[in-house]
Each structure stands twice: as structure tokens, then as C-alpha cells.
Amino acid sequence: MPIIETINLYKTYKDQTSEVHAVDNVNISIAEGEFTAIVGPSGSGKTTLLNLIGGLDTPTSGNLFIDGQDISRLKPKEMVDFRLHHIGFVFQSFNLIPVLSAKENVAFVMELQGRKKGERDTRAQELLEAVGLGDRANSRPSKLSGGQQQRVAVARALASKPKFILADEPTANLDSKSAENLLDMMEKLNQKENITFVFSTHDPRIMSKARRIITLEDGKIINDIVK
Amino acid sequence: MIKLAWRNIWRNSRRTCITVASVFSAVLFSILTISLSDGSWNKLMDNLLRTQVGHIEIHQKGYREEKTIDNYMTMDEATIEKLRTLPHITNVSPRVETFAMASSDKTTKGVGIVGIDPVQEDYKSSLSQRIVKGNYLKQDDDGVLLGKGLSEFLQVQVGDTIALMGQGYHGTNAIGLFPVRGIVSIIIPEMDKGFIYMTLPSAHSYINMEDGYSGMLISIDKDENLEKARDAVLTSIDASPYDVMRWQESMENLLTQSRANKVFSKIIMFILYVIVGFGILGTVIMMTNERRHEFGVVVALGMKRQTLSNVVCMELFFMTLLGACLAIAVSIPITFYFSYYPIRLTGELAKIALGYGMEPVIPMATSAHIYINQALVILFITCLTITYPISKILQLKVNKAIRP
Ligand SMILES: Nc1ncnc2c1ncn2[C@@H]1O[C@H](COP(=O)(O)OP(=O)(O)O)[C@@H](O)[C@H]1O
């Protein structure tokens, strides 16, 4: 069974004059352990699609199944809880809560989940070590480089033990070296821990690291290759 | 979450300081203003209650409308003694108050005559301690005490004699010659320049009425026992010929005027709070908009909007409480200091105060409600401004907020 499955998914933005099909009849199925990139030019609908999958946006029509459960019709409150327990997020920029240290940022989602302090602390430290930042646990985000911040964001996404991690252009604000490092780290987590990643990018060098590349154009899937 | 709120406060420490400082100065300013105006008001009331009026006053019905001798009340000695034994009542001073022309060798002036029981009056207002020349009245004295200002105007000394002429009971003429026993300095200038004290028997024979009184001034132990004491008076004597008034009724005109003054200062305070309120609202709006993305991120991660609202509420309450507490902490020593060592007005201001019949000192009031009310007002304002971030958080479109 796939952990992400979309069926005839549409998201249409309307204003007075025009209609934009940001996501246009998308049918994809992603299995556990995949390392998938969603690519396409700016405005092709990558963010919209990832937001739909992550339950941050509701589809205009169509269905979305996460782990076999149809979440496209969940109430907003249930959706918040679903996200908290099933989905990990890495955003493009300003991911971290500025007043919390790296470790506290990672522990934050576990606190929302209501886990005990002892457990939060050990796991947060382990995760920071896993992303190579064990020694920066007490630094505030402003004291970290962009690449380091995104690593902390990945550690935080892992903290809730989600089914999969969605990362919308995680490297967009990084220099190419940090971008590659981040991807290498994600790839390692994917291979060693079997963590499912779905990320978007329009950078050819980044997309080449993915094992499956789904290409969007004007909200439609125009290509879906598995290496 | 408390940790998160606490850290957020210090994130933009300049903004926090401005908010705290504006809350601080508004609360401090209003506490000091109210403390001063309440203090001077209490002082005035205290002066009046100790000298001119009683907490409870008994008059003949009709006396208040027409203050003539024909409207005097009568009350026998036994009844007056009975009043003195009632609970909460500390003093009963029978009074004979009337007007007369006072003449010395040199000049003449209209004066108020106050017939008193020297012993009771001394309990009430410590009149004997304000003698500056000569002696206090003995129980059956046939002499008078003059206010210092009046003695200067009439150019009389202790030992001189003054003539009083006015109206007596049932249209008779009241005429009398009185030796001056002493000069008293009275804090209320109007009285100092125009009052003469004599014993009740002297006053009675002067107005040709044996047992008439303009009224009974009753003092009580504490203001909160006013109703109890008044009820006791009403049940223990036959009160049908009398008006038994609370001091608020006997000083109605003054109280109305004070209420007008208070309305004025409330308006000023209101304007001040509106300004501060908009100041707080401004920072709150700025803060909310700056943190839109962050709010989006934490809600996306799975923080309930309710929880996030609580965090933001906590931040704002921390800030206002901090400002309000600081203001109270600073104002307590100030107000207590000036309640023990009142501000003494000098120069023009002193003259103005004297002109209004007030002592030129302003003590500060220190009752707890002054501090608490101001803190509550500012907390209420904060509650109003909090609705802005809360409504923003509840309406936040996460998918838009997290877009860079
Ligand atoms: N909230 C919105 N309202 C109207 N149009 C939107 C909104 N969000 C996105 N769009 C439009 O949907 C399309 C897809 O946008 P997006 O998903 O952000 O693409 P990408 O992430 O690939 O750049 C774009 O044409 C964009 O203008």
C-alpha cells in the first residue's frame, strides 16, 4: 500500500477575472522509503501540491490518502493533529522558531505531541547528531548558517516520527555546496533509516540526487521517471 | 509554552521596553493623579467633618431649606446623653449656629456665630489646641473665641469686648456684649476670618431661646459604620420632628461639585488611556504582522491555534503586568511618603488653595483600590488589544503564511 496516494486531485484558484489550475488532475502514488523530487519551473504548482499532501491546504476536488486514510475531508482541528503525528515538514526558509535553541526547536514538536521531557531531550540530541550538528545544540537559529538551519529543520521534521517528510524547496536559499550537503544527508537518512522524503526543487543538480522525479507543468504531471 | 512566551518577550527588547515603559508611565501618572486628588479631597472632607459638619447631623425638618432660628430643633439633655451612648457614636456636639453683626470700637463685620459645648467640641475638633492667644472657653463661660483673621479685622485683643447684634427667636432682636477670651487659628480661612465661638448657654440667652439648637453634629468611629450608627439613632429616639442626615446629604452641594471635578479628571485619564491603548495596539499589530510567517510555521507543524493564541496572550500580559507592577512598586513609596509628609503648596498655588477654603497642603491617598483599579484598567485595555492577534491567528491561512 502506498503511503501517499492522490486521485484526480485539483486545486483551482479563482479571482474576478481568471482561474488558475495550480494543481490539475494529479494522480500520484508514493511508497514507503521513496526519495522523490517534484520538479518544474516556478509557478508550476509544486508548493501547492506539497501543501495539499501535507494537509496545509484543501483540494478543490479529488481525494488524498495518507497511509490508506482519506484526509481530504478532515476537519481543520483534526488536520492539525494529523499533521503533528504523521507528517514532517521542512520549509523553504525561516523554518525555525527564532527564540528557541536548535535542540529546543527539535524538541518543540515532541512537546506538542505531549512527550516527556527526558525523552524529548535525548531524542533531540540524537537527531541533531544524526544531521551532524550535535555540537550546536544550544545555538539560536540566528547563530547558525542557512545550511545548518535546514539541517535542524530536517531533525525537527524527524522528531515526531512521521510517516514521511515533505520539503518544499529546502535548498532554495542555500549556496550550492550546502545544498548538496543537505541532500546528501537526506539521502543517507533515506537509505539508512528508510525515511520517506518528498521534496521539491527547480535546481537540476539537486533533482539528480532523487531516485524518482515527478515533473509538473501548469499543475499537470508531464513526466514521472524512476531511476 | 511559558518559556516560549517569555523568550518571545525579549526577542525585540526595544519594542518590549517601549510597551512596558508606556504602560508604566500611564499607570504611574494616573495613580499619582488620583492619589493626589483623592488625598486632597479626603483632607478637605476630614477638615469639614472635624469642624463644620458631623458624619450624621440632626436638624429640625425644614431647617435645611430655611436656616432660620425659627426652624431650630429642640432636644432635651437626656436624649442627647442617650445618643452619646449609642454604638459607633464617638461624639455628639449640639450646635447653635446663626449670623450677626460683630462690632468692635473700630469697625463692624458680618460673622457666623457658633454656640458649642466647650468639652464636646474639644473632643470633636480639638479646638482648644488652636488657641493662639488667651484661653479656651470654660463650661459656663460668658465670653467668646474669635478666629485670628477676624480679630485682626476687628482690631480686638484678648480682654476687649465686642458687641453682637442680630436676630433672635420669633423675630426678637438679639443683642449682647461679649468679652474676648481667646483667639483661635482655624485652618479653614473662611472660618478664621468670620467665626465666633461661644458656649451654648451664652448663645441661648443671646437668641432668646432656652433649648433650641440649629443641629446636632454626631461623629462616628469609622465611615463604614455610618448606616449602622444612623439606624441606631433612628430607632433610639423619636425622630419624627427631625431630619437625620448622612454627611453626604448635608454636603450635597460640595459633593456634586466634586463629582464634576472627578468627571473632568476621568476624561483626562480616559484620553491618556486611549493614547496608551493605541500605542499598545500599534506594537501588537506590528508584532503580529512580523510574526505571520512564524505563526504559519508553528501551526503547520501541528501547534493548535488555541495554544498559539495563549502564548501570545501570555506575552502581552507579561508585558502589561510588568509595566503595571513596576508603576505600582514605584508609586507606593511615593504616595506613602506624601501621605505622611504632604506636599505643601507655596506662592500663588497656596493662595488659590486658601481662597477655596482649603489648607495649602495636599496629602496623597493610599487606599489599595487606587493602585488596583489602574492596573485593572490597563489589563482591560490589553485584553482589548489582544483580540487583534487572536483573530489573526484564528483566521491565519497557513498555506499562505508559510510561503516565503
Ligand atoms: N493563494 C493563491 N491564490 C491565487 N493563485 C495562487 C495562490 N497560490 C498559488 N497560486 C498560483 O498557483 C500557481 C502555482 O503556484 P505554486 O504552487 O506556488 O508554484 P511553485 O511552487 O511551483 O512555484 C501559480 O500560478 C500561482 O500564481
Ligand SMILES: [Mg+2]
Ligand atoms: Mg514554490
